[in-house]
Amino acid sequence: MSDGAAHRRWMLQIAYLTLGLLVIFVQLLPLTSMPSRWAGPDMFTVLTMVWMLRRPDAVPLVLVAMLGLIADLLFQRPPGLWAAILVGLSDFLRRREEGLRDAPFPVEWGVVALAYVAGSILYRLIQTLFLLPNAPLGLTVTQMIMTIAAYPPSVLALNYLLGLRRAAPGEVDALGHKR
Amino acid sequence: MAKNRDTNEQYFAPLRRLGLAVLLLLLAGIFLIWRIDSPRVERFRMAVIDRVVPSMDWAMTPVTASIEMFHDLQSYARLVEQNQQLRNELQQMKAWKEAALQLEQENARLLDLNNMRLDPQLTKISGEVMADSGSPFRQSVLLNVGARDGIVDGWATMDGIGLVGRIAGVGARTSRVILLTDTNSRVPVTVQPSGQRAMIVGDNTAAPPLEFVENLDLVRPGDRVVSSGDGGVFPAGLLVGQVAQDRNGRMRVRLAADYERLKFLKVLRSQPAEAITSTGDIVSPLAPEGPMPLPEGSAPATVAPAEGEPAPEAVQ
Numbered sequence: 001m002s003d004g005a006a007h008r009r010w011m012l013q014i015a016y017l018t019l020g021l022l023v024i025f026v027q028l029l030p031l032t033s034m035p036s037r038w039a040g041p042d043m044f045t046v047l048t049m050v051w052m053l054r055r056p057d058a059v060p061l062v063l064v065a066m067l068g069l070i071a072d073l074l075f076q077r078p079p080g081l082w083a084a085i086l087v088g089l090s091d092f093l094r095r096r097e098e099g100l101r102d103a104p105f106p107v108e109w110g111v112v113a114l115a116y117v118a119g120s121i122l123y124r125l126i127q128t129l130f131l132l133p134n135a136p137l138g139l140t141v142t143q144m145i146m147t148i149a150a151y152p153p154s155v156l157a158l159n160y161l162l163g164l165r166r167a168a169p170g171e172v173d174a175l176g177h178k179r
Numbered sequence: 180m181a182k183n184r185d186t187n188e189q190y191f192a193p194l195r196r197l198g199l200a201v202l203l204l205l206l207a208g209i210f211l212i213w214r215i216d217s218p219r220v221e222r223f224r225m226a227v228i229d230r231v232v233p234s235m236d237w238a239m240t241p242v243t244a245s246i247e248m249f250h251d252l253q254s255y256a257r258l259v260e261q262n263q264q265l266r267n268e269l270q271q272m273k274a275w276k277e278a279a280l281q282l283e284q285e286n287a288r289l290l291d292l293n294n295m296r297l298d299p300q301l302t303k304i305s306g307e308v309m310a311d312s313g314s315p316f317r318q319s320v321l322l323n324v325g326a327r328d329g330i331v332d333g334w335a336t337m338d339g340i341g342l343v344g345r346i347a348g349v350g351a352r353t354s355r356v357i358l359l360t361d362t363n364s365r366v367p368v369t370v371q372p373s374g375q376r377a378m379i380v381g382d383n384t385a386a387p388p389l390e391f392v393e394n395l396d397l398v399r400p401g402d403r404v405v406s407s408g409d410g411g412v413f414p415a416g417l418l419v420g421q422v423a424q425d426r427n428g429r430m431r432v433r434l435a436a437d438y439e440r441l442k443f444l445k446v447l448r449s450q451p452a453e454a455i456t457s458t459g460d461i462v463s464p465l466a467p468e469g470p471m472p473l474p475e476g477s478a479p480a481t482v483a484p485a486e487g488e489p490a491p492e493a494v495q
Contacts, residue, residue, distance in 0.1 A: 025235060027313040029243050030320060033441045035360045035383045039315035065202050069209070073224045074231065075314040080209035087206065091199050130214050133362055135316040136383055143315070 012058035015162055016051055020044055020067045024074060039143035041150035044071055045119075048090055049112050050154050054164050056094035064090050078132060085119045101166050105152070113148045120144050221348060229350030232310050232321055239310065303445040304328055309353065318361035318383065319344070320441055325352045335406070335413045335447045341435025342366070342406060342419045343444055356444065359419070359434060360387055367409035368419055368432075373397035376407055379419065379432055386423060386431040400424045404432050414449045 023043045044067065051059050068083030092115055100108050120140060127134050134140075158164040213220040254261070306322035324330055326349050334346045336356045344364065348355035357364050364381035370389070377392040392398055402422040408415025420434040 024313070025238070028232070028235070028310040029239060029246070030308050030311040030441070031243065031246060033308075033311060033318065033320060033358060033438045034385055035318050036315055037384075061199060061202055065206060069206065070227075070231075073227050076224075076312050076317040076319065077314065078210055079213050079220060079224060080206040084203055084206035084210065087199070087202050132214075135362075139315055139383070 009055075009058045012051075012055050012162065012164065013060075013063070016047070016059050017063065017067070019047055023047065024067075024071055028074065037138070039139045039146065041146040042143060043150065043154075044068075045086060045089075045116065046147055046150050046154050048086060049093060049116070049151065050158055050164070052090045052093040053097050053100060053108060053112070054158075054166055056090075056097050059090075061087055061090055078127070078130075081126060082123060085123055089115055089119050105155075109148075109151060112151055116147055117144055225348045225350040225353075225355070228321065228348075228355075229325065229353050233323070233352055236309060236323075302448045304330065304448060305443055305445045306354075307443055308441050316362075316383070318358040318364075318381065319347075320356050320358065320444075322354050322356060322444060322446070323352065324446065325350045325354045327351055329448070330354045330446060333412065334449055335417060336444050337417060337447065338436045338441060338444055340418065340437070342413070342417045343436045343438075343441065345413070346446060354446075358438070360385065360438070366419070367407045367412060368404050369407040369415075370398050370422060371403045371405060373402065376409065377404075379404070384431075385438065386425070386433050389422065389430040389432055392430065395430065398422055398430055400430075414447060417447075 027043075048059075048064055065083055065087050068086045069080060071077075072079045072081065072083050093112070096111065100111065120143075124134055124140065209220075304324055306324035306328075308320045309323050310321040312319040322330075322336075330346060330349050332346055332349055336343045336345060342359065344356045344358040344361070345366075346354050347357040359366060359379055359381055360383060361381045362383050364379070364387070366379045368377055368379055368389075369375065370377060370392070373394075375393050375397055377389045377398075379387050380390045381387045389398070389404070400421075400423050404419040404422060406413040406415060406417040406419060418435050420432045420436075423431050423433045425431050
Protein backbone atom coordinates (compact mmCIF):
# COMPACT_ATOMS: atom_id res chain seq x y z
CA MET A 1 0.00 0.00 0.00
CA SER A 2 1.32 3.40 -0.88
CA ASP A 3 2.34 5.95 1.71
CA GLY A 4 -0.48 8.37 0.85
CA ALA A 5 -3.27 5.86 1.24
CA ALA A 6 -1.87 4.53 4.51
CA HIS A 7 -1.51 8.07 5.78
CA ARG A 8 -5.12 8.83 4.91
CA ARG A 9 -6.30 5.67 6.60
CA TRP A 10 -4.49 6.66 9.76
CA MET A 11 -5.97 10.10 9.57
CA LEU A 12 -9.49 8.74 9.23
CA GLN A 13 -8.91 6.39 12.15
CA ILE A 14 -7.70 9.24 14.33
CA ALA A 15 -10.62 11.38 13.18
CA TYR A 16 -13.04 8.62 14.23
CA LEU A 17 -11.40 8.33 17.62
CA THR A 18 -11.39 12.11 18.17
CA LEU A 19 -15.00 12.57 17.08
CA GLY A 20 -16.12 9.65 19.24
CA LEU A 21 -14.42 11.08 22.33
CA LEU A 22 -15.81 14.53 21.50
CA VAL A 23 -19.36 13.16 21.35
CA ILE A 24 -18.92 11.47 24.73
CA PHE A 25 -17.47 14.67 26.17
CA VAL A 26 -20.35 16.82 24.94
CA GLN A 27 -22.92 14.40 26.33
CA LEU A 28 -21.25 14.56 29.75
CA LEU A 29 -21.47 18.38 30.01
CA PRO A 30 -23.61 19.25 33.03
CA LEU A 31 -25.94 21.68 31.27
CA THR A 32 -29.22 20.76 32.87
CA SER A 33 -30.24 18.14 35.35
CA MET A 34 -33.91 18.23 34.46
CA PRO A 35 -35.19 14.95 33.08
CA SER A 36 -36.38 15.58 29.54
CA ARG A 37 -39.36 14.09 27.77
CA TRP A 38 -37.43 13.21 24.64
CA ALA A 39 -34.00 11.83 23.97
CA GLY A 40 -31.42 13.18 21.56
CA PRO A 41 -29.74 11.05 18.90
CA ASP A 42 -27.11 8.52 19.86
CA MET A 43 -24.38 10.34 17.93
CA PHE A 44 -21.63 7.83 18.66
CA THR A 45 -23.66 5.06 17.01
CA VAL A 46 -24.44 7.33 14.04
CA LEU A 47 -20.74 8.09 13.67
CA THR A 48 -19.83 4.41 13.71
CA MET A 49 -22.49 3.53 11.14
CA VAL A 50 -21.37 6.30 8.78
CA TRP A 51 -17.79 5.07 8.97
CA MET A 52 -18.74 1.44 8.47
CA LEU A 53 -20.57 2.17 5.23
CA ARG A 54 -17.78 4.42 3.90
CA ARG A 55 -14.35 3.48 5.11
CA PRO A 56 -14.70 0.22 7.08
CA ASP A 57 -10.99 -0.45 6.50
CA ALA A 58 -10.07 2.67 8.49
CA VAL A 59 -11.76 1.63 11.73
CA PRO A 60 -10.91 -1.72 13.31
CA LEU A 61 -13.73 -3.28 15.31
CA VAL A 62 -11.46 -3.32 18.36
CA LEU A 63 -11.57 0.47 18.37
CA VAL A 64 -15.37 0.45 18.12
CA ALA A 65 -15.56 -2.02 20.99
CA MET A 66 -13.19 0.03 23.14
CA LEU A 67 -14.99 3.32 22.62
CA GLY A 68 -18.34 1.60 23.08
CA LEU A 69 -17.21 0.13 26.37
CA ILE A 70 -15.93 3.50 27.61
CA ALA A 71 -19.26 5.10 26.67
CA ASP A 72 -21.15 2.31 28.49
CA LEU A 73 -19.05 2.84 31.61
CA LEU A 74 -19.34 6.63 31.58
CA PHE A 75 -23.05 6.79 30.75
CA GLN A 76 -24.13 4.39 33.51
CA ARG A 77 -25.36 1.80 31.05
CA PRO A 78 -24.93 -1.94 31.58
CA PRO A 79 -21.24 -2.25 30.68
CA GLY A 80 -20.55 -4.16 27.48
CA LEU A 81 -24.14 -4.60 26.33
CA TRP A 82 -24.53 -1.74 23.87
CA ALA A 83 -20.85 -2.07 22.94
CA ALA A 84 -21.45 -5.69 21.90
CA ILE A 85 -24.55 -4.75 19.91
CA LEU A 86 -22.62 -1.91 18.28
CA VAL A 87 -19.81 -4.26 17.24
CA GLY A 88 -22.38 -6.66 15.81
CA LEU A 89 -24.06 -3.79 13.96
CA SER A 90 -20.73 -2.59 12.63
CA ASP A 91 -19.79 -6.02 11.32
CA PHE A 92 -23.21 -6.38 9.70
CA LEU A 93 -22.80 -3.02 7.94
CA ARG A 94 -19.16 -3.47 6.92
CA ARG A 95 -20.02 -6.75 5.23
CA ARG A 96 -22.72 -4.97 3.25
CA GLU A 97 -20.56 -1.98 2.40
CA GLU A 98 -19.42 -3.37 -0.95
CA GLY A 99 -22.94 -4.27 -2.03
CA LEU A 100 -24.29 -0.85 -1.09
CA ARG A 101 -21.67 1.17 -2.97
CA ASP A 102 -23.82 1.89 -6.00
CA ALA A 103 -27.17 1.81 -4.20
CA PRO A 104 -29.08 5.12 -3.98
CA PHE A 105 -28.82 6.90 -0.65
CA PRO A 106 -32.41 6.16 0.55
CA VAL A 107 -31.64 2.44 0.30
CA GLU A 108 -28.52 2.88 2.41
CA TRP A 109 -30.50 4.95 4.89
CA GLY A 110 -33.17 2.25 5.07
CA VAL A 111 -30.58 -0.43 5.78
CA VAL A 112 -29.02 1.69 8.52
CA ALA A 113 -32.42 2.48 10.05
CA LEU A 114 -33.48 -1.16 10.08
CA ALA A 115 -30.16 -2.26 11.56
CA TYR A 116 -30.36 0.38 14.31
CA VAL A 117 -33.98 -0.41 15.16
CA ALA A 118 -33.13 -4.12 15.34
CA GLY A 119 -30.18 -3.32 17.62
CA SER A 120 -32.34 -1.17 19.92
CA ILE A 121 -35.02 -3.85 20.17
CA LEU A 122 -32.36 -6.46 20.93
CA TYR A 123 -30.97 -4.17 23.64
CA ARG A 124 -34.36 -3.83 25.33
CA LEU A 125 -35.00 -7.55 24.93
CA ILE A 126 -31.75 -8.48 26.64
CA GLN A 127 -32.40 -5.96 29.40
CA THR A 128 -35.81 -7.52 29.99
CA LEU A 129 -34.33 -11.02 29.85
CA PHE A 130 -31.73 -10.17 32.48
CA LEU A 131 -34.36 -8.49 34.68
CA LEU A 132 -32.85 -5.04 34.25
CA PRO A 133 -35.13 -2.01 34.43
CA ASN A 134 -35.94 -0.72 30.97
CA ALA A 135 -36.01 2.96 30.09
CA PRO A 136 -39.46 4.46 29.40
CA LEU A 137 -40.62 3.38 25.95
CA GLY A 138 -41.20 6.96 24.84
CA LEU A 139 -37.56 7.82 25.40
CA THR A 140 -36.31 4.80 23.45
CA VAL A 141 -38.64 5.54 20.56
CA THR A 142 -37.65 9.21 20.36
CA GLN A 143 -34.01 8.20 20.52
CA MET A 144 -34.54 5.78 17.62
CA ILE A 145 -36.28 8.44 15.52
CA MET A 146 -33.68 11.09 16.33
CA THR A 147 -30.79 8.76 15.60
CA ILE A 148 -32.22 7.72 12.25
CA ALA A 149 -32.97 11.36 11.41
CA ALA A 150 -29.42 12.35 12.37
CA TYR A 151 -27.88 9.95 9.85
CA PRO A 152 -28.18 11.96 6.59
CA PRO A 153 -26.88 15.26 8.08
CA SER A 154 -23.95 13.40 9.62
CA VAL A 155 -23.16 11.81 6.27
CA LEU A 156 -23.20 15.24 4.62
CA ALA A 157 -21.15 16.90 7.33
CA LEU A 158 -18.49 14.18 7.34
CA ASN A 159 -18.36 14.28 3.56
CA TYR A 160 -17.58 18.02 3.64
CA LEU A 161 -15.28 17.98 6.65
CA LEU A 162 -13.25 14.84 6.04
CA GLY A 163 -14.06 13.87 2.46
CA LEU A 164 -15.57 10.68 3.82
CA ARG A 165 -17.50 9.19 0.92
CA ARG A 166 -18.49 5.87 -0.51
CA ALA A 167 -16.02 4.31 -2.92
CA ALA A 168 -17.22 4.68 -6.52
CA PRO A 169 -17.71 1.38 -8.37
CA GLY A 170 -14.35 0.29 -9.75
CA GLU A 171 -12.39 2.78 -7.69
CA VAL A 172 -8.87 1.68 -6.97
CA ASP A 173 -6.21 2.90 -4.60
CA ALA A 174 -2.79 4.17 -5.64
CA LEU A 175 -1.45 0.68 -6.31
CA GLY A 176 -4.50 -0.38 -8.26
CA HIS A 177 -6.00 -2.47 -5.49
CA LYS A 178 -9.74 -2.66 -5.49
CA ARG A 179 -10.99 -0.70 -2.53
CA MET B 180 -3.57 -7.41 -8.35
CA ALA B 181 -7.27 -7.92 -7.79
CA LYS B 182 -6.68 -11.66 -7.70
CA ASN B 183 -4.01 -11.16 -5.09
CA ARG B 184 -6.49 -9.17 -3.01
CA ASP B 185 -9.07 -11.93 -3.29
CA THR B 186 -6.67 -14.56 -2.00
CA ASN B 187 -5.95 -12.16 0.84
CA GLU B 188 -9.67 -12.03 1.52
CA GLN B 189 -9.90 -15.82 1.57
CA TYR B 190 -6.96 -16.01 3.88
CA PHE B 191 -8.03 -13.29 6.28
CA ALA B 192 -11.80 -13.79 6.38
CA PRO B 193 -11.77 -16.65 8.94
CA LEU B 194 -9.29 -14.73 11.07
CA ARG B 195 -11.51 -11.70 10.98
CA ARG B 196 -14.54 -13.75 11.94
CA LEU B 197 -12.58 -15.21 14.84
CA GLY B 198 -11.61 -11.71 15.97
CA LEU B 199 -15.24 -10.63 15.85
CA ALA B 200 -16.33 -13.64 17.89
CA VAL B 201 -13.63 -12.98 20.48
CA LEU B 202 -14.66 -9.32 20.77
CA LEU B 203 -18.35 -10.17 21.14
CA LEU B 204 -17.59 -12.87 23.72
CA LEU B 205 -15.41 -10.46 25.67
CA LEU B 206 -18.09 -7.75 25.77
CA ALA B 207 -20.85 -10.22 26.59
CA GLY B 208 -18.59 -11.60 29.32
CA ILE B 209 -18.17 -8.14 30.85
CA PHE B 210 -21.94 -7.71 30.78
CA LEU B 211 -22.49 -11.10 32.44
CA ILE B 212 -19.90 -10.45 35.12
CA TRP B 213 -21.59 -7.11 35.81
CA ARG B 214 -24.93 -8.86 36.11
CA ILE B 215 -23.54 -11.48 38.48
CA ASP B 216 -21.22 -9.37 40.61
CA SER B 217 -22.57 -5.88 40.19
CA PRO B 218 -20.83 -4.16 43.16
CA ARG B 219 -17.34 -5.09 41.99
CA VAL B 220 -17.90 -3.95 38.40
CA GLU B 221 -19.61 -0.79 39.66
CA ARG B 222 -16.52 -0.07 41.75
CA PHE B 223 -14.44 -0.59 38.62
CA ARG B 224 -16.77 1.76 36.72
CA MET B 225 -16.37 4.37 39.45
CA ALA B 226 -12.59 3.98 39.26
CA VAL B 227 -12.67 4.50 35.48
CA ILE B 228 -14.86 7.60 35.88
CA ASP B 229 -12.53 8.77 38.62
CA ARG B 230 -9.64 8.62 36.18
CA VAL B 231 -11.35 9.95 33.06
CA VAL B 232 -13.72 12.72 34.09
CA PRO B 233 -11.42 14.89 36.25
CA SER B 234 -8.91 14.91 33.39
CA MET B 235 -11.60 16.41 31.16
CA ASP B 236 -12.48 19.03 33.73
CA TRP B 237 -10.19 21.71 32.31
CA ALA B 238 -12.20 21.66 29.08
CA MET B 239 -15.60 20.98 30.60
CA THR B 240 -15.76 24.05 32.81
CA PRO B 241 -15.16 26.69 30.09
CA VAL B 242 -17.40 24.95 27.55
CA THR B 243 -20.25 24.67 30.05
CA ALA B 244 -19.77 28.26 31.13
CA SER B 245 -19.86 29.61 27.58
CA ILE B 246 -22.95 27.62 26.66
CA GLU B 247 -24.67 28.88 29.78
CA MET B 248 -23.62 32.42 28.90
CA PHE B 249 -25.22 31.97 25.49
CA HIS B 250 -28.45 30.86 27.16
CA ASP B 251 -28.30 33.91 29.41
CA LEU B 252 -27.84 36.17 26.37
CA GLN B 253 -31.02 34.78 24.90
CA SER B 254 -32.89 35.66 28.06
CA TYR B 255 -31.71 39.30 27.86
CA ALA B 256 -34.39 39.82 25.23
CA ARG B 257 -37.01 39.45 27.92
CA LEU B 258 -35.16 41.71 30.32
CA VAL B 259 -37.80 44.39 30.91
CA GLU B 260 -40.56 41.92 31.43
CA GLN B 261 -38.37 39.91 33.78
CA ASN B 262 -37.41 43.01 35.70
CA GLN B 263 -41.04 43.85 36.34
CA GLN B 264 -41.71 40.32 37.46
CA LEU B 265 -38.76 40.41 39.82
CA ARG B 266 -39.94 43.69 41.35
CA ASN B 267 -43.35 42.19 42.06
CA GLU B 268 -41.77 39.12 43.56
CA LEU B 269 -39.45 41.26 45.66
CA GLN B 270 -42.43 43.03 47.17
CA GLN B 271 -43.96 39.73 48.13
CA MET B 272 -40.65 38.47 49.44
CA LYS B 273 -40.30 41.47 51.75
CA ALA B 274 -43.56 40.54 53.38
CA TRP B 275 -42.39 36.97 53.74
CA LYS B 276 -39.05 38.07 55.12
CA GLU B 277 -40.78 39.98 57.88
CA ALA B 278 -42.86 36.93 58.71
CA ALA B 279 -39.78 34.72 58.64
CA LEU B 280 -37.85 36.99 60.99
CA GLN B 281 -40.66 36.95 63.49
CA LEU B 282 -40.94 33.20 63.25
CA GLU B 283 -37.19 32.81 63.65
CA GLN B 284 -37.24 34.80 66.87
CA GLU B 285 -40.17 32.83 68.15
CA ASN B 286 -38.50 29.59 67.22
CA ALA B 287 -35.31 30.59 68.99
CA ARG B 288 -37.28 31.43 72.12
CA LEU B 289 -39.14 28.13 72.05
CA LEU B 290 -35.95 26.15 71.49
CA ASP B 291 -34.42 27.94 74.40
CA LEU B 292 -37.42 27.14 76.57
CA ASN B 293 -37.24 23.48 75.70
CA ASN B 294 -33.47 23.35 76.14
CA MET B 295 -33.42 21.64 72.77
CA ARG B 296 -30.22 20.53 71.07
CA LEU B 297 -30.13 20.19 67.31
CA ASP B 298 -28.41 17.08 66.01
CA PRO B 299 -24.69 17.90 66.24
CA GLN B 300 -23.79 15.06 63.89
CA LEU B 301 -25.20 16.83 60.84
CA THR B 302 -22.19 18.50 59.30
CA LYS B 303 -21.65 18.89 55.60
CA ILE B 304 -19.12 18.72 52.79
CA SER B 305 -19.66 20.89 49.73
CA GLY B 306 -18.86 19.76 46.23
CA GLU B 307 -19.15 21.07 42.70
CA VAL B 308 -21.01 19.30 39.93
CA MET B 309 -18.52 18.14 37.31
CA ALA B 310 -20.58 16.14 34.84
CA ASP B 311 -24.01 14.65 34.44
CA SER B 312 -24.97 11.11 33.54
CA GLY B 313 -24.57 11.78 29.82
CA SER B 314 -27.68 9.83 28.96
CA PRO B 315 -31.34 10.85 28.95
CA PHE B 316 -32.22 7.56 30.65
CA ARG B 317 -30.26 8.18 33.83
CA GLN B 318 -30.56 11.09 36.23
CA SER B 319 -27.37 11.54 38.16
CA VAL B 320 -24.52 14.00 38.55
CA LEU B 321 -20.86 13.61 39.35
CA LEU B 322 -19.38 15.62 42.23
CA ASN B 323 -15.74 16.56 42.60
CA VAL B 324 -15.50 15.20 46.15
CA GLY B 325 -14.82 11.56 46.85
CA ALA B 326 -13.40 9.06 49.27
CA ARG B 327 -10.41 11.27 50.08
CA ASP B 328 -12.87 13.89 51.38
CA GLY B 329 -14.56 11.28 53.51
CA ILE B 330 -17.64 10.74 51.34
CA VAL B 331 -19.51 7.52 52.08
CA ASP B 332 -22.11 5.72 49.99
CA GLY B 333 -25.69 6.55 50.91
CA TRP B 334 -25.25 10.04 52.33
CA ALA B 335 -27.91 12.62 51.54
CA THR B 336 -27.12 15.45 49.13
CA MET B 337 -28.82 18.85 49.09
CA ASP B 338 -28.53 22.05 47.18
CA GLY B 339 -29.13 25.28 49.11
CA ILE B 340 -32.80 24.53 49.71
CA GLY B 341 -33.88 20.98 49.28
CA LEU B 342 -32.87 17.37 48.99
CA VAL B 343 -31.29 16.47 45.64
CA GLY B 344 -30.43 12.80 45.95
CA ARG B 345 -28.09 10.34 47.55
CA ILE B 346 -24.52 9.28 47.02
CA ALA B 347 -24.25 6.05 45.03
CA GLY B 348 -20.74 5.24 43.96
CA VAL B 349 -17.62 6.81 45.45
CA GLY B 350 -14.29 7.12 43.70
CA ALA B 351 -11.14 8.57 45.17
CA ARG B 352 -11.75 12.04 43.76
CA THR B 353 -15.34 11.86 42.53
CA SER B 354 -18.68 10.57 43.68
CA ARG B 355 -21.97 10.02 41.92
CA VAL B 356 -25.27 11.42 43.16
CA ILE B 357 -28.40 9.57 42.08
CA LEU B 358 -31.03 12.29 41.77
CA LEU B 359 -34.54 11.91 43.15
CA THR B 360 -35.82 11.90 39.57
CA ASP B 361 -33.86 8.79 38.56
CA THR B 362 -35.89 5.62 38.04
CA ASN B 363 -33.78 3.85 40.66
CA SER B 364 -34.44 6.42 43.38
CA ARG B 365 -36.75 5.54 46.29
CA VAL B 366 -36.83 7.86 49.29
CA PRO B 367 -39.10 7.54 52.34
CA VAL B 368 -40.79 10.85 53.18
CA THR B 369 -43.34 12.38 55.49
CA VAL B 370 -46.08 14.68 54.19
CA GLN B 371 -46.74 17.56 56.54
CA PRO B 372 -48.96 18.63 58.22
CA SER B 373 -50.90 15.36 58.08
CA GLY B 374 -47.85 13.27 58.96
CA GLN B 375 -48.55 10.68 56.28
CA ARG B 376 -45.65 8.38 55.44
CA ALA B 377 -44.94 7.80 51.76
CA MET B 378 -42.21 7.04 49.25
CA ILE B 379 -40.97 9.27 46.45
CA VAL B 380 -40.40 7.03 43.47
CA GLY B 381 -38.33 8.55 40.68
CA ASP B 382 -39.73 7.99 37.18
CA ASN B 383 -37.57 10.15 34.93
CA THR B 384 -39.93 13.12 35.11
CA ALA B 385 -39.31 16.50 36.75
CA ALA B 386 -41.88 15.84 39.48
CA PRO B 387 -41.64 12.30 40.90
CA PRO B 388 -44.89 10.72 42.16
CA LEU B 389 -45.73 9.95 45.79
CA GLU B 390 -46.42 6.28 46.28
CA PHE B 391 -47.48 4.04 49.15
CA VAL B 392 -49.37 6.85 50.89
CA GLU B 393 -51.32 5.49 53.85
CA ASN B 394 -54.36 7.70 53.38
CA LEU B 395 -54.49 9.70 50.17
CA ASP B 396 -57.42 11.82 51.39
CA LEU B 397 -55.21 13.52 53.94
CA VAL B 398 -52.67 14.67 51.35
CA ARG B 399 -53.44 17.94 49.63
CA PRO B 400 -51.61 19.87 46.93
CA GLY B 401 -49.33 22.39 48.58
CA ASP B 402 -48.41 20.18 51.54
CA ARG B 403 -44.76 20.16 52.53
CA VAL B 404 -42.80 16.99 51.92
CA VAL B 405 -39.77 16.24 54.12
CA SER B 406 -37.58 13.17 54.42
CA SER B 407 -38.83 10.84 57.13
CA GLY B 408 -35.66 9.07 58.13
CA ASP B 409 -37.39 5.68 57.86
CA GLY B 410 -35.07 2.81 57.25
CA GLY B 411 -32.10 4.90 58.26
CA VAL B 412 -31.51 6.00 54.67
CA PHE B 413 -31.57 9.72 55.29
CA PRO B 414 -31.70 11.94 58.33
CA ALA B 415 -35.25 13.03 59.04
CA GLY B 416 -36.64 16.48 58.34
CA LEU B 417 -34.77 17.49 55.16
CA LEU B 418 -37.02 19.53 52.88
CA VAL B 419 -37.88 17.69 49.68
CA GLY B 420 -40.61 19.77 48.09
CA GLN B 421 -44.33 20.40 47.82
CA VAL B 422 -47.18 18.14 46.86
CA ALA B 423 -48.79 18.91 43.51
CA GLN B 424 -51.51 17.14 41.58
CA ASP B 425 -50.96 16.28 37.94
CA ARG B 426 -53.64 16.13 35.26
CA ASN B 427 -54.49 12.51 36.01
CA GLY B 428 -55.09 13.35 39.66
CA ARG B 429 -51.89 11.65 40.76
CA MET B 430 -50.00 13.18 43.68
CA ARG B 431 -46.53 14.27 42.71
CA VAL B 432 -43.78 16.18 44.47
CA ARG B 433 -42.58 19.47 43.05
CA LEU B 434 -38.97 19.37 44.19
CA ALA B 435 -37.63 22.29 46.18
CA ALA B 436 -34.09 21.92 44.84
CA ASP B 437 -33.36 23.82 41.63
CA TYR B 438 -32.74 20.98 39.21
CA GLU B 439 -32.26 23.39 36.29
CA ARG B 440 -28.96 24.54 37.71
CA LEU B 441 -27.27 22.08 39.98
CA LYS B 442 -23.88 23.63 40.53
CA PHE B 443 -22.80 23.32 44.15
CA LEU B 444 -24.19 20.55 46.32
CA LYS B 445 -23.67 19.80 49.96
CA VAL B 446 -23.31 16.27 51.16
CA LEU B 447 -24.68 15.73 54.67
CA ARG B 448 -22.31 13.74 56.80
CA SER B 449 -24.80 11.55 58.62
CA GLN B 450 -23.87 8.99 61.19
CA PRO B 451 -26.11 5.96 61.39
CA ALA B 452 -28.47 6.15 64.34
CA GLU B 453 -27.63 3.91 67.26
CA ALA B 454 -29.32 0.61 66.64
CA ILE B 455 -31.01 -1.30 69.40
CA THR B 456 -30.10 -4.85 68.64
CA SER B 457 -31.79 -6.87 71.35
CA THR B 458 -34.95 -6.38 73.32
CA GLY B 459 -34.06 -8.28 76.48
CA ASP B 460 -31.57 -5.82 77.93
CA ILE B 461 -33.95 -2.95 78.47
CA VAL B 462 -36.94 -4.43 80.24
CA SER B 463 -35.86 -7.85 81.26
CA PRO B 464 -37.99 -10.30 83.17
CA LEU B 465 -36.52 -11.42 86.46
CA ALA B 466 -33.63 -13.77 86.00
CA PRO B 467 -34.76 -17.26 86.92
CA GLU B 468 -31.58 -18.09 88.85
CA GLY B 469 -32.22 -15.28 91.32
CA PRO B 470 -30.90 -11.77 91.74
CA MET B 471 -27.54 -10.95 90.26
CA PRO B 472 -24.76 -10.12 92.69
CA LEU B 473 -23.90 -6.45 92.40
CA PRO B 474 -20.30 -5.28 92.38
CA GLU B 475 -19.30 -3.51 95.59
CA GLY B 476 -19.98 0.21 95.67
CA SER B 477 -21.86 0.48 92.41
CA ALA B 478 -25.24 2.10 92.16
CA PRO B 479 -28.14 -0.29 91.95
CA ALA B 480 -29.01 -0.87 88.31
CA THR B 481 -32.54 -0.16 87.24
CA VAL B 482 -32.79 -3.41 85.35
CA ALA B 483 -31.76 -5.92 87.95
CA PRO B 484 -33.52 -5.15 91.19
CA ALA B 485 -31.36 -5.39 94.24
CA GLU B 486 -31.85 -8.03 96.85
CA GLY B 487 -34.75 -7.61 99.17
CA GLU B 488 -36.63 -5.21 96.97
CA PRO B 489 -39.94 -6.24 95.52
CA ALA B 490 -39.93 -7.45 91.95
CA PRO B 491 -40.94 -4.79 89.38
CA GLU B 492 -44.24 -6.58 88.68
CA ALA B 493 -45.32 -6.05 92.24
CA VAL B 494 -44.71 -2.31 92.20
CA GLN B 495 -47.77 -0.61 90.88
